[in-house]
Amino acid sequence: MNPLAERLLATMDRKHHWAYPSLTGPGLDRGQLLVHFRHEYATYVRDFPVLLARALGQVPPIEAVRVSLAENLYEEQTGRLSGTAPHPELFLRMMEGLGFSRRDFASDDEGAGLVAGLVPEAREYRDWLRLRSAGEPWQAAVALLTIFVEGSVNERAELAGTFVRAHGPEAVLRHPLVVHYGCPPEAMELTRAHAAVEGAHRGDAWRFLEHVPESGPVAEIVASTCEEGLTRWLAYRDAVARQMGLVRKAA
Numbered sequence: 001m002n003p004l005a006e007r008l009l010a011t012m013d014r015k016h017h018w019a020y021p022s023l024t025g026p027g028l029d030r031g032q033l034l035v036h037f038r039h040e041y042a043t044y045v046r047d048f049p050v051l052l053a054r055a056l057g058q059v060p061p062i063e064a065v066r067v068s069l070a071e072n073l074y075e076e077q078t079g080r081l082s083g084t085a086p087h088p089e090l091f092l093r094m095m096e097g098l099g100f101s102r103r104d105f106a107s108d109d110e111g112a113g114l115v116a117g118l119v120p121e122a123r124e125y126r127d128w129l130r131l132r133s134a135g136e137p138w139q140a141a142v143a144l145l146t147i148f149v150e151g152s153v154n155e156r157a158e159l160a161g162t163f164v165r166a167h168g169p170e171a172v173l174r175h176p177l178v179v180h181y182g183c184p185p186e187a188m189e190l191t192r193a194h195a196a197v198e199g200a201h202r203g204d205a206w207r208f209l210e211h212v213p214e215s216g217p218v219a220e221i222v223a224s225t226c227e228e229g230l231t232r233w234l235a236y237r238d239a240v241a242r243q244m245g246l247v248r249k250a251a
């Protein structure tokens with residue numbers, strides 16, 4: 001296998017946080033759910049299309065890469081490939097389905113401001129994503145967003161075909177927010193949109209490595225940027241778990 005792909009997969013293998021089982025199971029109270037979702041929204045959900053635009057703005061004329069980023073950006077900012085709506089808007093509809101108000105997710109100012117009361121690690125992760133998605137080399141910016149941020153701990157199994165993410169009505173009906181927290185399935189368009197388009201996007205994300213040298217200085221920066229993303233993401237998730245009052249169980 002491409003040695004760079006292997007390094008990136010090794011990073012993705014660790015994109016798991018100890019609090020995840022709590023987040024996908026029953027037992028959280030409303031306050032805990034709100035802390036978690038406010039952070040996710042402010043950290044990368046609301047501005048993900050803009051982060052993609054920052055990366056796309058640096059890509060040299062390699063049509064396949066530009067087209068795949070442009071499609072991803074178009075879907076994230078409009079939802080028109082999946083026939084839904086902008087994904088940040090779909091996220092807010094899901095929050096309304098849980099009984100939260102849009103005001104809970106409003107910025108602390110009218111501009112690019114963040115939701116108030118974020119843990120510092122969330123602001124740091126978010127600021128770093130903004131900076132890095134507009135930084136050189138372009139391959140590191142694209143890998144960070146499309147492989148690390150959009151990808152999951154299941155990348156390796158998904159590429160091998162041994163993990164297939166839930167799709168269709170099943171994906172919604174089995175979603176923890178529907179099963180455990182009473183979110184009506186109609187409010188889960190975000191899951192429907194992701195199930196409709198994201199399988200193809202995962203393939204595109206990894207195919208882009210054809211345009212990155214397998215080793216050498218650029219490959220080093222791509223690998224270390226995604227690894228730094230993981231370190232910052234884990235610090236962010238630790239801090240959110242603390243604010244939610246979750247305690248790590250001894251191994």
Ligand SMILES: [Fe+2]
Nearest residue numbers: 048076087194
């Ligand atoms: Fe999305």
